[in-house]
Amino acid sequence: MKTFQNYLDETHEEGEVQEIIHSIVYVSGLPGATISEVIVFEKGQIGQVMALRRDHVEVLLMSRSSVEVGHKAARTGFPLQIQVGLGSLGQVINSLGVVIEGSTIEPGSGEMRPVDSSPLGIAERQKITRTLETGVIMVDLMIPLGMGQRELILGDRKTGKSYLAREIVMHQTSLGNICIYSLIGKKKSEIKKTVEFFRKSGAIKNMIMVVTGSHDSVGEVYLTPYTAMAMAESFRDQGRDVLVVLDDMTTHGKFYRELSLLARKFPGRDSYPGDIFHIHSKLVERAGNFKVSTTPLPPPNLGGGGQQAGGGTVQRSVSITCLPIAEVVGSDLTGYIQTNLMSMTDGHILFDGGLYAAGRRPAINSFLSVTRVGHQTQDKLRRDINQKLFDLLNDYERTQSFLRFGAELGENSRQILSLGEKVIKFFDQPLHQAVPLNLAIVLLALLWNGSWNGQSADKIITAYTTDQDTQTKYNNVLQNITEFPQLIDVVRRDAEILLAAIK
Secondary structure, three states, rough: OOHHHHHHHOOOOOEEEEEEEEEEEEEEOOOOOOOOOOEEEEEEEEEEEEEEEOEEEEEEEEEOOOOOOOOOEEEEEOOEEEOOOOOHHOEEEOOOEEEEEOOOOOOOOOEEEEEOOOOOOHEEOOOOOOOOOOOOHHHHHHHHEEOOOEEEEEEEEEEEEOHHHHHHHEEEHHHEEEEEEEEEEOHHHHHHHHHHHHHHHOHHHEEEEEEEOOOOHHHHHHHHHHHHHHHHHHHHOOOOOEEEEEHHOOOHHHHHHHHHOOOOOOOHHOOOOOOOOHHHHHHHOOOOEEEEEEOOOOOOOOOOOOOOOOOOOOEEEEEEEEEEEEEEOOOEEEHHHHHHHHHHEEEEEEEEEHHHHHHOOOEEEEOOEEEHHHHOOHHHHHHHHHHHHHHHHHHHHHHHHHHHOOOOHHHHHHHHHHHHHHHHHHHOOOOOOOOOHHHHHHHHHHOOOOOOOOHHHHHHHHHHHHHHHHHHHHHHHHHOOOHHHHHHHHHHOOOHHHHHHHO
């Protein structure tokens, strides 16, 4: 809210622009400047100190309007900060915290938080024990995620990576959790399409969208995922679980490479700078499952008076789940940015271009996908289901390979092919149709024992989500069940009652 003159009067250091190379501004006359400090120029533009030299500082410009050689600059004395609070929910903002679309956030209505901060240490973290329900059958049953997990989503271009992230965000917002979706350096048309999607679905009321376009300055694009993570940390400290989607980190890496080459940093592999791993790891490491002492807040926009809960502070487990997205070329997983992200996350979900061309939706390659901590959040029944599914699909793929050589199949092989085809079709999930985890488990058991042919699944899903009695019937089936064969026997007995919705 202060002007250039106000900051100049406070710091008493007047800098002068000596050289400009695109978004990199070289400023002399600021001996007290520190790394990450905000610099204000006389025409109102702002920048952030990226490097300190003997006779000048390198400032990353955070504005599309350029400065000129000879313009004056002043220090602010503080790092880049944004205002974060419940008033930010439902807003579309840029990486500087300015509202692009939505109602203006009143100054002082939330806390000011630095965009760049150090991740919490191991003493503040806890084991991941809670399941993150995605509403996507294949992910929930075969590649389970935990709350606080960092799971990379990668694959070829236009294979459904962003669609999966949107499905997960929609389901999580429907459960009352806060989601932050960042679009990094995207086209205007893609930004508009994504914002409209979340607005029409109603999910945006529990979301914050942090967006920058390819037309924005390199500095603004670079800050985008850090702004999203800073907002997530603010809600974490209030005791709210948060899901963060970073769409996508390969674009972020390309913009940072451009920025580094302009700043004359020494290029390494694929011309990326040597600190690209640090740049991404310090971001991803800010996610996790934490011990936080908070005064509980009520869920936002879910009815009621919205009054703050009393009773003092409590210590509880609060998570920031992070889903970075990365693009590969020609199904090559050995790319520099992709392998970096693989090494710093807790697993990855791989989208296969071949499966997408074959009509699979989602086109996830379950055999090459990994979840390193998701299985520890599962109970015994879900672990048993997971193992049975992998065994079946492995046998199915092997039997399919025999068919290519014209081999004659026995009865057991024909059963494997039949059941495998049913399960794959069951995984072929329509867009924007989330399936609750308990329902997915029971439907799989009905499909497995032959009581259900997989038809009219939408009617069952609608009945489960809208009728309390139907939901209770399905949930009661899972009580005291610890093994999949035991579940199959139970659903065979109650199949007629469970499938009443499609009669």
